[in-house]
Amino acid sequence: MKFTWFHLMPYRFLPEDFKDKYRSVWVDIPRNLYDPKVGHRLYNDYLDQLEYADSMGFDALGVNEHHQNGYGMMPSPNLMAAALARRTRNANLVVLGNSIALYNPPIRVAEEFAMLDVISGGRLVAGFPVGTSMDDNFCYGVIPATLREKYYEAHDLIVKAWKEPEMFSFNGKYTKLRYVNLWPRPVQQPHPPIWIPGGGSVETWDFCANHDYQYSFLSYFGYLAGKKVADGYWDVMAKKGKELNPYSMGFAQIVAVSETDEQAERDYAPHMDYFFNRCLHVYDGFADAPGYRTVKTIKAGILGQVGDRAAMVRQDLKWKDFVEQGYVIAGSPKTVRERLREAMKHIHCGHLMALMQIGSMPPELVRKNTSLFATEVAPYVRDLWSEYEDKWSPKRMPQNEIAVPAPVHFDSKQTNGATTRTAAASHAEVRSAK
Amino acid sequence: MITTHQSQGGKYSVELHTYGSGGEPLLFLHGAGGLMPSEPFLEELGRDFKVYAPHFPGYGDSTGTEHIDDVFDAALFYHELMDELKMPSANIVGHSMGGMLAAELAALDPHRAKKLVLVCPAGFWLDEHPIPDFFAARLDEIAALLFHDPKSPAAKMMTAIPEDFKALEVMYVERVKRLATAGKFLWPIPDRGLAKRAYRIKSPTLIVWGESDKLIPPIYAKEFTSRIKGAKLETIKQAGHMLMYEQQPAFVKVVRDFLKS
Numbered sequence: 001m002k003f004t005w006f007h008l009m010p011y012r013f014l015p016e017d018f019k020d021k022y023r024s025v026w027v028d029i030p031r032n033l034y035d036p037k038v039g040h041r042l043y044n045d046y047l048d049q050l051e052y053a054d055s056m057g058f059d060a061l062g063v064n065e066h067h068q069n070g071y072g073m074m075p076s077p078n079l080m081a082a083a084l085a086r087r088t089r090n091a092n093l094v095v096l097g098n099s100i101a102l103y104n105p106p107i108r109v110a111e112e113f114a115m116l117d118v119i120s121g122g123r124l125v126a127g128f129p130v131g132t133s134m135d136d137n138f139c140y141g142v143i144p145a146t147l148r149e150k151y152y153e154a155h156d157l158i159v160k161a162w163k164e165p166e167m168f169s170f171n172g173k174y175t176k177l178r179y180v181n182l183w184p185r186p187v188q189q190p191h192p193p194i195w196i197p198g199g200g201s202v203e204t205w206d207f208c209a210n211h212d213y214q215y216s217f218l219s220y221f222g223y224l225a226g227k228k229v230a231d232g233y234w235d236v237m238a239k240k241g242k243e244l245n246p247y248s249m250g251f252a253q254i255v256a257v258s259e260t261d262e263q264a265e266r267d268y269a270p271h272m273d274y275f276f277n278r279c280l281h282v283y284d285g286f287a288d289a290p291g292y293r294t295v296k297t298i299k300a301g302i303l304g305q306v307g308d309r310a311a312m313v314r315q316d317l318k319w320k321d322f323v324e325q326g327y328v329i330a331g332s333p334k335t336v337r338e339r340l341r342e343a344m345k346h347i348h349c350g351h352l353m354a355l356m357q358i359g360s361m362p363p364e365l366v367r368k369n370t371s372l373f374a375t376e377v378a379p380y381v382r383d384l385w386s387e388y389e390d391k392w393s394p395k396r397m398p399q400n401e402i403a404v405p406a407p408v409h410f411d412s413k414q415t416n417g418a419t420t421r422t423a424a425a426s427h428a429e430v431r432s433a434k
Numbered sequence: 435m436i437t438t439h440q441s442q443g444g445k446y447s448v449e450l451h452t453y454g455s456g457g458e459p460l461l462f463l464h465g466a467g468g469l470m471p472s473e474p475f476l477e478e479l480g481r482d483f484k485v486y487a488p489h490f491p492g493y494g495d496s497t498g499t500e501h502i503d504d505v506f507d508a509a510l511f512y513h514e515l516m517d518e519l520k521m522p523s524a525n526i527v528g529h530s531m532g533g534m535l536a537a538e539l540a541a542l543d544p545h546r547a548k549k550l551v552l553v554c555p556a557g558f559w560l561d562e563h564p565i566p567d568f569f570a571a572r573l574d575e576i577a578a579l580l581f582h583d584p585k586s587p588a589a590k591m592m593t594a595i596p597e598d599f600k601a602l603e604v605m606y607v608e609r610v611k612r613l614a615t616a617g618k619f620l621w622p623i624p625d626r627g628l629a630k631r632a633y634r635i636k637s638p639t640l641i642v643w644g645e646s647d648k649l650i651p652p653i654y655a656k657e658f659t660s661r662i663k664g665a666k667l668e669t670i671k672q673a674g675h676m677l678m679y680e681q682q683p684a685f686v687k688v689v690r691d692f693l694k695s
Binding site for chain 1: 499503567569570571572575603606607609610611612613614615616617618621622623
């Protein structure tokens with residue numbers, strides 16, 4: 001079993017009446033709800049949290065891409081991965097990923113991923129999501145009916161740019177390049193492992209199976225609701241005669257560890273509420289642009305992650321329901337160990353993408369969650385799937401060859417002021433100034 | 435009458451609706467919503483014209499949407515179809531997205547349109563008068579965008595949301611198919627450069643607008659009348675974007691009078 005510490009980087013201070021007052025956390029979220037000074041603190045807190053996860057022995061650190069989104073402040077996850085590449089030396093960097101249909105030309109992604117792979121000493125996992133309808137169609141204007149075709153073409157170009165030993169020309173429908181000559185080239189040859197994050201489109205299963213890519217189901221519904229999609233994936237794998245290797249699947253799951261089950265509720269319940277009722281408050285009209293999902297996927301009856309139907313399913317859920325229905329795996333270390341093992345077996349998953357900073361969770365609680373998980377949970381679940389080989393993690397440079405950044409010297413006066421102010425203090429200050 | 439026409443050697447299978455038997459040919463280009471199985475306003479026009487109303491590829495039973503990338507492919511689809519139907523030229527009437535495509539068709543080959551009628555056509559974008567995002571509208575918001583009176587029987591009939599789950603799924607899938615195709619011309623902003631080409635339209639042209647169109651505000655009529663030489667404007671009262679359903683007699687009259695004059 002492998003553990004990725006996955007960050008969404010939410011804005012932690014959406015107002016209490018957000019859901020009543022505004023129609024969406026995504027696409028048309030009011031700009032005045034974002035304060036850059038608070039944002040400054042949050043980015044730095046979040047990078048601290050990822051770096052802490054590295055020091056606590058997580059196998060990988062995960063970041064992803066969203067646009068105009070109040071719960072995902074990473075329009076460019078590559079910037080976060082670049083910062084992490086310098087400040088970490090152990091964990092792999094799972095960038096899940098770059099929505100490759102959005103980049104013109106997509107060769108930019110091949111270049112930036114190659115840079116990250118080189119800087120990090122071959123620690124990169126390259127994620128290629130189709131991307132959500134909110135991101136691709138509404139924020140970046142891609143015509144829904146052409147999105148998948150653009151995506152496949154971008155994929156072909158990027159992978160070819162990594163693999164081809166010689167310069168070549170690429171005459172695509174959406175991208176035409178006379179000289180494709182990737183420079184620098186990735187440390188991992190022929191290319192970093194490719195993981196495809198998905199929300200449940202049936203085409204993605206075929207695509208992963210056909211290319212032997214890892215399928216990462218980024219669900220916010222937990223492992224019980226995720227079972228239908230996981231089964232769909234494993235059915236496709238079985239039909240194609242592929243090895244049913246759990247490491248060929250990743251699954252995002254909210255995990256919240258505390259001293260006891262009761263304490264877990266006290267610690268995390270408000271943040272679950274913030275996440276589901278503010279972060280996932282997405283206007284239904286943005287959830288699924290006509291043509292974004294194929295008719296095949298619609299007919300498969302797979303529920304979208306956001307929008308009215310999704311919101312209805314989790315309406316009025318309380319902590320107890322979130323726990324029972326598997327939205328969150330929470331409780332004492334013992335409870336979480338047992339539940340996590342059962343969950344990963346239930347969906348046959350080898351790569352857990354643990355969401356450990358939920359919604360409005362402050363840094364000290366994130367640290368506690370991370371530390372308890374690393375010391376009291378992970379060691380007891382790690383043996384799961386030991387009979388399988390993980391063929392989807394980076395083949396990195398030997399540890400003793402990975403560069404160590406030179407120490408930096410901050411002016412102590414400046415550092416003092418900046419590091420003691422919390423995001424909450426910045427937020428309070430900004431609010432009272434208004 | 436509904437027939438199937440194989441176009442370009444079967445590249446497209448076209449669900450072709452025809453009305454009337456005599457008179458000059460009239461080619462009707464539907465909007466983003468597509469055609470209903472029977473269209474009373476086309477039936478009325480069928481009294482004086484031979485009306486051809488093809489379902490665009492991706493709509494109804496018409497196939498071949500994968501061959502259409504942009505307005506040029508769409509215009510060529512109609513050019514080929516007109517040749518196959520033995521119409522070197524015709525009266526061309528287009529509504530909304532169909533108005534945009536009719537304008538493109540007439541601009542690319544000015545001899546195709548004997549007369550041209552553009553009914554609250556898409557095709558332009560004014561920053562100071564943004565067109566609401568129809569694609570992001572929820573089913574229960576659509577009536578208010580399309581109709582002068584969203585509570586009228588016509589509005590209710592056309593925007594009814596089926597209660598039966600199976601029927602809802604069928605409607606949803608058909609809506610997705612149609613709007614996915616429409617997105618090729620209208621997403622994310624319904625402007626594909628018609629302003630550069632509109633001057634080439636040489637046929638007598640009538641612009642018809644519903645006075646209370648909330649989807650494409652009537653101010654857009656000026657974009658057409660100023661760019662198409664001699665274009666006339668008729669505004670219909672108590673009518674929104676779906677004026678041919680809301681004010682059918684008035685609509686049919688202005689179209690018929692213009693085409694007959």
